[in-house]
Amino acid sequence: MNGRHPALSDRALRWAADALHPEAEVLSVQQLHGGISSLVHGIELSFGGARRHVVLRQFDNEEWVREQPDLALREAESLLRASQAEGVQTPRLVARDATGNGCGRPAVLMTMLEGSVVLEPADTGCWVDGMAEALARVHKIEAGDFRWTFAPYCDVSSLDTSSWSAIPDQWQSAADWLAQSRPSFTPRFIHRDYHPANILWDNGAVSGIVDWVNGCVGPAGIDVGHCRVNLAQLHDVETADALLSSYRRYAGASFDYDPYWDLVAMIDFAYWPPEVYAGWTALGVSGLTREMMCERLDRYLLSLLDRISLHDGGRRG
Known part of the structure:
Protein backbone atom coordinates (compact mmCIF):
# COMPACT_ATOMS: atom_id res chain seq x y z
CA MET A 1 0.00 0.00 0.00
CA ASN A 2 1.37 3.42 -1.00
CA GLY A 3 0.63 6.94 0.13
CA ARG A 4 -0.78 6.06 3.53
CA HIS A 5 -1.42 8.99 5.83
CA PRO A 6 -0.95 8.48 9.60
CA ALA A 7 -4.30 10.17 10.35
CA LEU A 8 -6.08 7.22 8.76
CA SER A 9 -6.03 4.30 11.20
CA ASP A 10 -6.00 0.61 10.39
CA ARG A 11 -9.44 0.46 11.96
CA ALA A 12 -10.81 3.13 9.61
CA LEU A 13 -9.23 1.45 6.59
CA ARG A 14 -10.70 -1.91 7.50
CA TRP A 15 -14.14 -0.40 8.04
CA ALA A 16 -14.00 1.30 4.64
CA ALA A 17 -12.81 -1.85 2.88
CA ASP A 18 -15.42 -4.07 4.54
CA ALA A 19 -18.17 -1.58 3.69
CA LEU A 20 -17.32 -1.91 0.01
CA HIS A 21 -16.73 -5.68 -0.05
CA PRO A 22 -15.60 -8.23 2.56
CA GLU A 23 -12.71 -9.28 0.32
CA ALA A 24 -11.61 -5.78 -0.70
CA GLU A 25 -7.93 -4.92 -0.29
CA VAL A 26 -6.56 -1.43 0.18
CA LEU A 27 -4.11 -0.44 -2.54
CA SER A 28 -3.40 3.20 -1.71
CA VAL A 29 -4.54 6.11 0.41
CA GLN A 30 -4.22 9.82 -0.26
CA GLN A 31 -5.29 12.70 1.94
CA LEU A 32 -7.48 15.11 -0.01
CA HIS A 33 -7.05 18.83 0.50
CA GLY A 34 -9.41 21.76 0.26
CA GLY A 35 -11.66 21.16 3.27
CA ILE A 36 -10.69 22.36 6.75
CA SER A 37 -13.34 20.90 9.05
CA SER A 38 -12.78 17.14 8.73
CA LEU A 39 -10.33 14.49 7.58
CA VAL A 40 -10.92 13.42 3.99
CA HIS A 41 -9.03 10.63 2.24
CA GLY A 42 -9.22 9.04 -1.16
CA ILE A 43 -8.86 5.25 -1.00
CA GLU A 44 -8.16 2.88 -3.86
CA LEU A 45 -9.37 -0.67 -3.28
CA SER A 46 -9.32 -3.89 -5.23
CA PHE A 47 -11.63 -6.90 -5.18
CA GLY A 48 -12.72 -9.46 -7.73
CA GLY A 49 -10.18 -8.15 -10.22
CA ALA A 50 -11.71 -4.66 -10.22
CA ARG A 51 -10.47 -1.42 -8.75
CA ARG A 52 -12.68 1.10 -6.99
CA HIS A 53 -11.96 4.61 -5.75
CA VAL A 54 -13.87 5.90 -2.74
CA VAL A 55 -13.69 8.87 -0.40
CA LEU A 56 -13.76 8.56 3.38
CA ARG A 57 -14.68 11.57 5.47
CA GLN A 58 -13.99 11.33 9.21
CA PHE A 59 -15.41 13.94 11.53
CA ASP A 60 -12.45 14.58 13.82
CA ASN A 61 -13.40 18.03 15.15
CA GLU A 62 -14.56 17.08 18.64
CA GLU A 63 -16.26 20.41 19.33
CA TRP A 64 -18.23 20.21 16.08
CA VAL A 65 -19.27 16.63 16.81
CA ARG A 66 -20.40 17.58 20.33
CA GLU A 67 -22.51 20.42 18.94
CA GLN A 68 -23.88 18.36 16.04
CA PRO A 69 -23.63 14.65 16.86
CA ASP A 70 -25.63 13.76 13.73
CA LEU A 71 -23.05 15.09 11.24
CA ALA A 72 -22.39 11.75 9.55
CA LEU A 73 -26.09 10.95 9.37
CA ARG A 74 -26.82 14.39 7.93
CA GLU A 75 -24.22 14.08 5.18
CA ALA A 76 -25.38 10.56 4.35
CA GLU A 77 -28.98 11.71 4.02
CA SER A 78 -27.89 14.78 2.06
CA LEU A 79 -26.02 12.58 -0.41
CA LEU A 80 -29.12 10.46 -0.91
CA ARG A 81 -31.25 13.55 -1.55
CA ALA A 82 -28.63 15.21 -3.76
CA SER A 83 -28.47 12.13 -5.96
CA GLN A 84 -31.90 13.14 -7.27
CA ALA A 85 -30.44 16.12 -9.13
CA GLU A 86 -30.73 15.81 -12.89
CA GLY A 87 -27.65 16.65 -14.91
CA VAL A 88 -25.39 17.07 -11.86
CA GLN A 89 -23.01 14.44 -10.50
CA THR A 90 -22.78 14.05 -6.73
CA PRO A 91 -20.97 11.39 -4.69
CA ARG A 92 -23.03 8.25 -4.08
CA LEU A 93 -23.31 7.01 -0.52
CA VAL A 94 -21.48 3.73 0.14
CA ALA A 95 -21.73 3.53 3.95
CA ARG A 96 -22.03 5.64 7.06
CA ASP A 97 -20.89 5.25 10.64
CA ALA A 98 -23.06 7.71 12.53
CA THR A 99 -21.48 7.10 15.95
CA GLY A 100 -17.92 6.07 15.11
CA ASN A 101 -18.36 2.62 16.61
CA GLY A 102 -17.02 0.95 13.49
CA CYS A 103 -14.60 3.47 12.00
CA GLY A 104 -13.33 5.02 15.22
CA ARG A 105 -14.89 8.39 14.37
CA PRO A 106 -18.23 9.34 12.85
CA ALA A 107 -17.66 8.83 9.14
CA VAL A 108 -19.17 8.74 5.68
CA LEU A 109 -17.87 6.60 2.82
CA MET A 110 -18.83 7.71 -0.69
CA THR A 111 -17.84 7.24 -4.30
CA MET A 112 -15.09 9.40 -5.76
CA LEU A 113 -15.98 11.75 -8.61
CA GLU A 114 -13.81 12.58 -11.58
CA GLY A 115 -12.40 16.08 -11.85
Whole structure:
Protein backbone atom coordinates (compact mmCIF):
# COMPACT_ATOMS: atom_id res chain seq x y z
CA MET A 1 0.00 0.00 0.00
CA ASN A 2 1.37 3.42 -1.00
CA GLY A 3 0.63 6.94 0.13
CA ARG A 4 -0.78 6.06 3.53
CA HIS A 5 -1.42 8.99 5.83
CA PRO A 6 -0.95 8.48 9.60
CA ALA A 7 -4.30 10.17 10.35
CA LEU A 8 -6.08 7.22 8.76
CA SER A 9 -6.03 4.30 11.20
CA ASP A 10 -6.00 0.61 10.39
CA ARG A 11 -9.44 0.46 11.96
CA ALA A 12 -10.81 3.13 9.61
CA LEU A 13 -9.23 1.45 6.59
CA ARG A 14 -10.70 -1.91 7.50
CA TRP A 15 -14.14 -0.40 8.04
CA ALA A 16 -14.00 1.30 4.64
CA ALA A 17 -12.81 -1.85 2.88
CA ASP A 18 -15.42 -4.07 4.54
CA ALA A 19 -18.17 -1.58 3.69
CA LEU A 20 -17.32 -1.91 0.01
CA HIS A 21 -16.73 -5.68 -0.05
CA PRO A 22 -15.60 -8.23 2.56
CA GLU A 23 -12.71 -9.28 0.32
CA ALA A 24 -11.61 -5.78 -0.70
CA GLU A 25 -7.93 -4.92 -0.29
CA VAL A 26 -6.56 -1.43 0.18
CA LEU A 27 -4.11 -0.44 -2.54
CA SER A 28 -3.40 3.20 -1.71
CA VAL A 29 -4.54 6.11 0.41
CA GLN A 30 -4.22 9.82 -0.26
CA GLN A 31 -5.29 12.70 1.94
CA LEU A 32 -7.48 15.11 -0.01
CA HIS A 33 -7.05 18.83 0.50
CA GLY A 34 -9.41 21.76 0.26
CA GLY A 35 -11.66 21.16 3.27
CA ILE A 36 -10.69 22.36 6.75
CA SER A 37 -13.34 20.90 9.05
CA SER A 38 -12.78 17.14 8.73
CA LEU A 39 -10.33 14.49 7.58
CA VAL A 40 -10.92 13.42 3.99
CA HIS A 41 -9.03 10.63 2.24
CA GLY A 42 -9.22 9.04 -1.16
CA ILE A 43 -8.86 5.25 -1.00
CA GLU A 44 -8.16 2.88 -3.86
CA LEU A 45 -9.37 -0.67 -3.28
CA SER A 46 -9.32 -3.89 -5.23
CA PHE A 47 -11.63 -6.90 -5.18
CA GLY A 48 -12.72 -9.46 -7.73
CA GLY A 49 -10.18 -8.15 -10.22
CA ALA A 50 -11.71 -4.66 -10.22
CA ARG A 51 -10.47 -1.42 -8.75
CA ARG A 52 -12.68 1.10 -6.99
CA HIS A 53 -11.96 4.61 -5.75
CA VAL A 54 -13.87 5.90 -2.74
CA VAL A 55 -13.69 8.87 -0.40
CA LEU A 56 -13.76 8.56 3.38
CA ARG A 57 -14.68 11.57 5.47
CA GLN A 58 -13.99 11.33 9.21
CA PHE A 59 -15.41 13.94 11.53
CA ASP A 60 -12.45 14.58 13.82
CA ASN A 61 -13.40 18.03 15.15
CA GLU A 62 -14.56 17.08 18.64
CA GLU A 63 -16.26 20.41 19.33
CA TRP A 64 -18.23 20.21 16.08
CA VAL A 65 -19.27 16.63 16.81
CA ARG A 66 -20.40 17.58 20.33
CA GLU A 67 -22.51 20.42 18.94
CA GLN A 68 -23.88 18.36 16.04
CA PRO A 69 -23.63 14.65 16.86
CA ASP A 70 -25.63 13.76 13.73
CA LEU A 71 -23.05 15.09 11.24
CA ALA A 72 -22.39 11.75 9.55
CA LEU A 73 -26.09 10.95 9.37
CA ARG A 74 -26.82 14.39 7.93
CA GLU A 75 -24.22 14.08 5.18
CA ALA A 76 -25.38 10.56 4.35
CA GLU A 77 -28.98 11.71 4.02
CA SER A 78 -27.89 14.78 2.06
CA LEU A 79 -26.02 12.58 -0.41
CA LEU A 80 -29.12 10.46 -0.91
CA ARG A 81 -31.25 13.55 -1.55
CA ALA A 82 -28.63 15.21 -3.76
CA SER A 83 -28.47 12.13 -5.96
CA GLN A 84 -31.90 13.14 -7.27
CA ALA A 85 -30.44 16.12 -9.13
CA GLU A 86 -30.73 15.81 -12.89
CA GLY A 87 -27.65 16.65 -14.91
CA VAL A 88 -25.39 17.07 -11.86
CA GLN A 89 -23.01 14.44 -10.50
CA THR A 90 -22.78 14.05 -6.73
CA PRO A 91 -20.97 11.39 -4.69
CA ARG A 92 -23.03 8.25 -4.08
CA LEU A 93 -23.31 7.01 -0.52
CA VAL A 94 -21.48 3.73 0.14
CA ALA A 95 -21.73 3.53 3.95
CA ARG A 96 -22.03 5.64 7.06
CA ASP A 97 -20.89 5.25 10.64
CA ALA A 98 -23.06 7.71 12.53
CA THR A 99 -21.48 7.10 15.95
CA GLY A 100 -17.92 6.07 15.11
CA ASN A 101 -18.36 2.62 16.61
CA GLY A 102 -17.02 0.95 13.49
CA CYS A 103 -14.60 3.47 12.00
CA GLY A 104 -13.33 5.02 15.22
CA ARG A 105 -14.89 8.39 14.37
CA PRO A 106 -18.23 9.34 12.85
CA ALA A 107 -17.66 8.83 9.14
CA VAL A 108 -19.17 8.74 5.68
CA LEU A 109 -17.87 6.60 2.82
CA MET A 110 -18.83 7.71 -0.69
CA THR A 111 -17.84 7.24 -4.30
CA MET A 112 -15.09 9.40 -5.76
CA LEU A 113 -15.98 11.75 -8.61
CA GLU A 114 -13.81 12.58 -11.58
CA GLY A 115 -12.40 16.08 -11.85
CA SER A 116 -10.53 18.69 -9.87
CA VAL A 117 -11.20 22.03 -8.21
CA VAL A 118 -10.62 25.15 -10.30
CA LEU A 119 -10.15 28.43 -8.45
CA GLU A 120 -8.27 30.52 -11.02
CA PRO A 121 -9.95 29.73 -14.35
CA ALA A 122 -8.68 30.68 -17.78
CA ASP A 123 -12.25 31.62 -18.79
CA THR A 124 -14.02 33.25 -15.85
CA GLY A 125 -17.29 33.63 -17.73
CA CYS A 126 -17.64 29.92 -18.48
CA TRP A 127 -16.50 29.05 -14.96
CA VAL A 128 -19.16 31.21 -13.32
CA ASP A 129 -21.83 30.08 -15.75
CA GLY A 130 -21.10 26.41 -15.02
CA MET A 131 -21.36 26.95 -11.27
CA ALA A 132 -24.65 28.80 -11.67
CA GLU A 133 -26.22 26.16 -13.90
CA ALA A 134 -25.22 23.32 -11.57
CA LEU A 135 -26.67 25.13 -8.56
CA ALA A 136 -29.94 25.81 -10.34
CA ARG A 137 -30.22 22.08 -11.05
CA VAL A 138 -29.66 21.25 -7.37
CA HIS A 139 -32.43 23.62 -6.36
CA LYS A 140 -34.91 21.71 -8.53
CA ILE A 141 -34.70 18.75 -6.13
CA GLU A 142 -37.87 18.33 -4.09
CA ALA A 143 -37.31 19.54 -0.52
CA GLY A 144 -39.88 17.03 0.71
CA ASP A 145 -39.59 15.94 4.33
CA PHE A 146 -35.83 16.45 4.67
CA ARG A 147 -35.33 16.82 8.42
CA TRP A 148 -32.58 19.47 8.55
CA THR A 149 -33.53 23.11 8.05
CA PHE A 150 -31.68 26.34 7.46
CA ALA A 151 -30.59 28.55 10.36
CA PRO A 152 -28.17 31.51 10.32
CA TYR A 153 -24.74 30.82 11.74
CA CYS A 154 -24.31 34.21 13.42
CA ASP A 155 -26.38 36.63 15.47
CA VAL A 156 -26.48 39.79 13.40
CA SER A 157 -27.53 41.87 16.42
CA SER A 158 -24.02 41.49 17.90
CA LEU A 159 -22.08 42.20 14.69
CA ASP A 160 -19.09 44.49 15.28
CA THR A 161 -16.68 45.09 12.41
CA SER A 162 -14.84 48.03 13.99
CA SER A 163 -11.66 45.98 14.54
CA TRP A 164 -11.05 45.40 10.83
CA SER A 165 -13.40 47.29 8.52
CA ALA A 166 -12.80 50.75 7.06
CA ILE A 167 -16.59 51.29 6.96
CA PRO A 168 -18.03 49.96 10.24
CA ASP A 169 -20.98 52.36 10.08
CA GLN A 170 -22.15 50.85 6.81
CA TRP A 171 -21.89 47.39 8.33
CA GLN A 172 -24.09 48.55 11.18
CA SER A 173 -26.61 49.89 8.68
CA ALA A 174 -26.68 46.48 7.02
CA ALA A 175 -27.15 44.76 10.39
CA ASP A 176 -30.02 47.10 11.24
CA TRP A 177 -31.69 46.35 7.90
CA LEU A 178 -31.35 42.60 8.47
CA ALA A 179 -32.86 42.89 11.92
CA GLN A 180 -36.18 43.78 10.33
CA SER A 181 -38.66 41.13 9.25
CA ARG A 182 -37.28 38.22 7.24
CA PRO A 183 -38.74 37.83 3.75
CA SER A 184 -40.77 34.78 2.84
CA PHE A 185 -39.19 32.15 0.61
CA THR A 186 -39.99 28.92 -1.17
CA PRO A 187 -38.28 26.04 0.69
CA ARG A 188 -35.63 24.34 -1.42
CA PHE A 189 -33.14 21.57 -0.81
CA ILE A 190 -29.88 23.53 -0.57
CA HIS A 191 -26.20 22.66 -0.31
CA ARG A 192 -25.57 25.36 2.33
CA ASP A 193 -21.82 25.48 1.60
CA TYR A 194 -21.80 26.04 -2.14
CA HIS A 195 -18.53 27.63 -3.23
CA PRO A 196 -15.78 27.04 -5.82
CA ALA A 197 -13.71 24.67 -3.64
CA ASN A 198 -16.67 22.27 -3.47
CA ILE A 199 -17.16 22.09 -7.24
CA LEU A 200 -15.21 19.71 -9.50
CA TRP A 201 -14.36 20.31 -13.15
CA ASP A 202 -13.34 18.05 -16.01
CA ASN A 203 -12.65 19.19 -19.58
CA GLY A 204 -14.05 22.65 -18.90
CA ALA A 205 -17.37 21.48 -17.46
CA VAL A 206 -18.68 20.90 -13.94
CA SER A 207 -18.14 17.21 -13.18
CA GLY A 208 -19.52 17.14 -9.66
CA ILE A 209 -20.49 18.86 -6.42
CA VAL A 210 -19.01 17.58 -3.16
CA ASP A 211 -19.12 18.26 0.61
CA TRP A 212 -22.80 17.78 1.46
CA VAL A 213 -22.55 17.74 5.25
CA ASN A 214 -24.50 21.01 5.56
CA GLY A 215 -27.36 20.03 3.26
CA CYS A 216 -30.73 21.30 4.46
CA VAL A 217 -34.03 22.87 3.45
CA GLY A 218 -33.92 26.64 3.13
CA PRO A 219 -33.90 29.61 0.75
CA ALA A 220 -32.11 29.23 -2.58
CA GLY A 221 -30.71 32.71 -1.99
CA ILE A 222 -28.45 31.41 0.78
CA ASP A 223 -26.60 29.10 -1.62
CA VAL A 224 -26.34 31.89 -4.18
CA GLY A 225 -25.22 34.37 -1.52
CA HIS A 226 -22.66 32.02 0.01
CA CYS A 227 -21.06 31.41 -3.37
CA ARG A 228 -21.16 35.12 -4.20
CA VAL A 229 -19.32 36.23 -1.08
CA ASN A 230 -16.68 33.57 -1.73
CA LEU A 231 -16.24 34.90 -5.27
CA ALA A 232 -16.08 38.49 -4.03
CA GLN A 233 -13.19 37.58 -1.73
CA LEU A 234 -11.43 35.16 -4.05
CA HIS A 235 -11.79 37.47 -7.08
CA ASP A 236 -13.98 40.60 -7.04
CA VAL A 237 -17.50 42.00 -6.89
CA GLU A 238 -17.88 41.75 -10.66
CA THR A 239 -17.36 37.98 -10.54
CA ALA A 240 -19.89 37.68 -7.71
CA ASP A 241 -22.41 39.70 -9.70
CA ALA A 242 -21.83 37.51 -12.76
CA LEU A 243 -22.75 34.44 -10.70
CA LEU A 244 -26.04 36.05 -9.69
CA SER A 245 -26.88 37.03 -13.27
CA SER A 246 -26.19 33.51 -14.55
CA TYR A 247 -28.12 31.84 -11.75
CA ARG A 248 -31.15 34.05 -12.35
CA ARG A 249 -31.10 33.07 -16.01
CA TYR A 250 -31.02 29.34 -15.24
CA ALA A 251 -33.47 29.43 -12.33
CA GLY A 252 -35.98 31.62 -14.14
CA ALA A 253 -39.25 32.45 -12.45
CA SER A 254 -38.57 29.95 -9.64
CA PHE A 255 -36.08 32.39 -8.08
CA ASP A 256 -37.13 35.70 -6.57
CA TYR A 257 -33.92 37.55 -5.75
CA ASP A 258 -33.75 39.40 -2.43
CA PRO A 259 -30.50 40.99 -1.20
CA TYR A 260 -31.49 39.97 2.31
CA TRP A 261 -30.03 36.49 1.75
CA ASP A 262 -26.82 37.91 0.30
CA LEU A 263 -26.36 39.89 3.49
CA VAL A 264 -27.14 36.94 5.75
CA ALA A 265 -24.52 34.88 3.92
CA MET A 266 -21.99 37.70 4.08
CA ILE A 267 -22.36 38.17 7.84
CA ASP A 268 -20.89 34.68 8.28
CA PHE A 269 -17.66 36.05 6.82
CA ALA A 270 -17.72 39.42 8.58
CA TYR A 271 -18.68 38.31 12.08
CA TRP A 272 -15.04 37.60 12.91
CA PRO A 273 -11.99 39.39 11.46
CA PRO A 274 -11.64 38.00 7.92
CA GLU A 275 -8.80 35.66 7.03
CA VAL A 276 -7.66 34.01 3.82
CA TYR A 277 -9.58 30.73 3.54
CA ALA A 278 -7.15 27.89 4.25
CA GLY A 279 -8.88 25.70 1.67
CA TRP A 280 -7.81 28.09 -1.09
CA THR A 281 -4.16 28.08 -0.08
CA ALA A 282 -4.21 24.29 0.29
CA LEU A 283 -5.38 24.13 -3.32
CA GLY A 284 -2.54 26.33 -4.55
CA VAL A 285 -3.94 29.87 -4.54
CA SER A 286 -1.26 32.38 -3.57
CA GLY A 287 -1.00 36.16 -3.27
CA LEU A 288 -4.08 36.71 -1.11
CA THR A 289 -3.71 38.58 2.17
CA ARG A 290 -5.88 39.32 5.17
CA GLU A 291 -5.92 42.98 4.15
CA MET A 292 -7.27 42.03 0.73
CA MET A 293 -10.03 39.97 2.32
CA CYS A 294 -11.09 42.91 4.49
CA GLU A 295 -11.03 45.36 1.59
CA ARG A 296 -12.98 43.02 -0.69
CA LEU A 297 -15.63 42.37 1.93
CA ASP A 298 -16.08 46.11 2.43
CA ARG A 299 -16.38 46.61 -1.32
CA TYR A 300 -18.90 43.81 -1.60
CA LEU A 301 -20.96 45.23 1.25
CA LEU A 302 -21.19 48.58 -0.52
CA SER A 303 -22.44 46.84 -3.65
CA LEU A 304 -25.15 45.09 -1.62
CA LEU A 305 -26.21 48.32 0.05
CA ASP A 306 -26.69 49.72 -3.45
CA ARG A 307 -28.84 46.72 -4.32
CA ILE A 308 -30.91 47.22 -1.19
CA SER A 309 -31.61 50.83 -2.12
CA LEU A 310 -32.88 49.71 -5.52
CA HIS A 311 -34.75 46.56 -4.43
CA ASP A 312 -38.44 47.40 -4.45
CA GLY A 313 -37.54 50.95 -3.48
CA GLY A 314 -35.89 49.72 -0.31
CA ARG A 315 -39.20 48.27 0.85
CA ARG A 316 -37.79 47.05 4.19
CA GLY A 317 -35.24 49.72 4.83
